[in-house]
Amino acid sequence: MTKTSKITYTAIFAAIATILMYVEFPLPFMPPFLKVDLSGAVVLIGAFIFGIGPAITMIGIKDVIHLFQTQTGGSGELADFLMLSSLVIVAVLVYRAHKSRKMAVMGCLLGTLAMACIAMLTNYFLLIPFYAQVMPLEAIFAACTAVNPYVTGMQGYLLLGVLPFNLIKGGILTLITMLAYKKLSSFIKSKQIDFHHKQQIN
Numbered sequence: 001m002t003k004t005s006k007i008t009y010t011a012i013f014a015a016i017a018t019i020l021m022y023v024e025f026p027l028p029f030m031p032p033f034l035k036v037d038l039s040g041a042v043v044l045i046g047a048f049i050f051g052i053g054p055a056i057t058m059i060g061i062k063d064v065i066h067l068f069q070t071q072t073g074g075s076g077e078l079a080d081f082l083m084l085s086s087l088v089i090v091a092v093l094v095y096r097a098h099k100s101r102k103m104a105v106m107g108c109l110l111g112t113l114a115m116a117c118i119a120m121l122t123n124y125f126l127l128i129p130f131y132a133q134v135m136p137l138e139a140i141f142a143a144c145t146a147v148n149p150y151v152t153g154m155q156g157y158l159l160l161g162v163l164p165f166n167l168i169k170g171g172i173l174t175l176i177t178m179l180a181y182k183k184l185s186s187f188i189k190s191k192q193i194d195f196h197h198k199q200q201i202n
Helices: 003-021 039-050 052-069 075-097 101-132 137-145 154-201
Strands: 024-026 035-037
Touching (some): 039 052, 039 154, 052 075, 075 101, 075 154, 101 137
8 A cells, every 4th residue: 555545544534533523422321421432443443454653643633623622621632542542552463463353353352451441540630630620529420420329439430430431432342343344444455456457557
């Protein structure tokens, strides 16, 4: 694949991920302000096809664009960048050790674990401090307790809210990636072959 093609596809994937970042949905029994968006699946697919560098570029582009409508003072976008980057880096490095579907799944699962750990850190150091400036911590945790009575404080929020939420989110992203990766990869490769063939004819 040429450098120009890779840049073009990176921009396309980033645009799709940006759009999907605005489509969010909550998970049952999870803190109501933790929502899943499927932009990570686009980035993860892109990471397997194009590599870590282009995938991190996709994350950066969508998070910078999202900054123009941020509701978290940029802390949410920074957290998203750190979490998805950890998912991508771990998943691709594991996959590269032995390229197979099994290792791709293993990479995604280990990447999900890494993302969940980073999520707890970003919530503790970035997101909760931001929200604590606009509402009392008691009100934040009360909203969590309403859907899960075991979440009564910071420790419960991180271990029973943030951790399982991101593990489930990672599982969803992994499933979508495994279903779409091969088809998209084959489609892009076929387009590259057609392009080179036309160049040779011309």
